Amino acid sequence: MSESISVTPERPPAAPPAGVQPSGRRRRATPVNIHRRREARAAYVFLAPWFIGLFLVTVGPMLASLYLSFTDYSLLEEARWIGWDNYEKMFFEDTRFIQSLKVTTIYVVVSVPLQLIFALALALALDRGLRGLSFYRSIYYLPSLLGGSVAIAILWRKIFGTDGLVNSVLGFFGIEGTGWVSDPETALGTLILLHVWTFGAPMVIFLAGLRQIPQSYYEAAAVDGASKIRQFWSITMPLLTPIIFFNLVLEVIKSFQSFTQSFIVSGGTGGPVDSTLFYTLYLYLKGFKSYEMGYAAAMAWVLLLIIAGLTGVNFLASKYWVFYGDSK
């Protein structure tokens, strides 16, 4: 920016009209400073909606929710300060809370790695000069766009119902299925499958990452007699670790907050026997069905801490397995 300004010659600061005006004011009035102030003012105007949103929609409610988490509040009466009671109740008395934590953890720990393995495998299969790449990419990507919708959750509930598609296919082979969504043993599994089904988005990210790896690395390795498998473990995998890491962080955060699927598939209850009671579903039931809003706020803050913690652990662990170029 400063180049365009230097065209206007600056008034030499060495020769102020002696003692007439306080030098501070004079110094600030140089063209450079006027320009800077005008630029900052413009920036604040451009940012005005965002600033308002930040304070009114994000930071304000966040702090309010922290306050509410130490109260008993039901929307009808005044909030009553109860200290750490909500948090104590959560971890020591509320077995449903522990159950929701357990269900969500299983969901994340099983579905995210499975999803990423599928994404990586298909990305590798599609990489480099395969004909119809964009066609396949679109086909595999489509479920990622639809997976979060109510319509797909309804479909899932019906596919895995007692008289659903899966059982009629199994019946064709003479196998008797079960009511997959009504059996507490298998209900969570159907939701995990739904998450794995949406592997297209991380696959697209992997494909973009694979394209960054210079072809010459593989050519050099081939000249040295490295097999395809060796090339994969010594070139592809190390160079892809930053992308794997990125996908991992993103998917963990996202899947920990899954809501629609369990809400629809379980009919809004988290059943059968709380086997699909996702964390956010329980939060919703507490806050907006039984109007224990203080408790819901406390759950929200625990969620925030869990997600921040998981992200932190991911970043710390990344030092040991993510490879960032030749920096070491």
Place this chain on the structure above:
Amino acid sequence: MATRSDQVPFLFRPVRGGRLLKHLLLIGFGLIMLYPLLWMISSSVKPEDIIFREPGLWPSTVTLDNYSEGWTALKHSFGYYLWNSAVITGLSVLANLIACSLAAYAFARLNFPLKKMWFAIMLGTIMLPYHVTVVPQYIVFANLDWINTIWPLVVPKFLATDAFFIFLMVQFIRTLPRELDEAAAIDGAGYWRVFLQVILPLCMPALATTGIFTFIWTWNDFFSQNLYLTNSDNLTVAVALRQFLDSSGESSWGPMFAMSIVSLGPIFGFFLAGQKYLIRGVATTGLK
């Protein structure tokens, strides 16, 4: 290899042996993946009594009864809910395009005090779970008497709360040569003219990605629409489908599949029309 066969649709190009197997596997896998969707489409045109007796895709009898029955099954016709969804989605897209591009221009091009700190805060809000703010937001909107209106769903978007799109556009604007702004500035253009006449027209790809993703996310959104829209007169498609599920129980799946297909139609349309922007958006920022 690629140049020679570019004119022929890829399915009809000659394929070598090993590759053929790979293509067969990839197509087979794609079919398995899409089978549930295709099955839902075919079920929506089957008479109710054969839906679950026929796991196959090709319907032996075709009927549109499910569509006409589903269209009128709830209090209002399904078109009414489609319109409600369209209004909320349209306003959200508009809001994100305006508010996020304004903020992105400031972050990408202008200097102001504490810029780095504000930028870091903006990035931090991307990762923030919606649930951390939803309880107080609900209380505020309830006090404003905004429950059962579209305002809780739309107004925050006009305040650039979808920070992901700010980030997307900042990244994009940074790739544009600064000489363009400077040339315009020398010609006497102020910040607004630079923004409106230089930056925005060049940002079309980023704006398209933002618009398409906002559309799909808002159309699919269930949590907040279910929270704020409870009156049967202002339901959106997502919430109406859920009511459908509750009211019809385990019996009338045909009409529900039909309306599910209808509800996915706009997303599918945007997917076909905007694939390029979708894929590029995902690849560069990790959007869903």
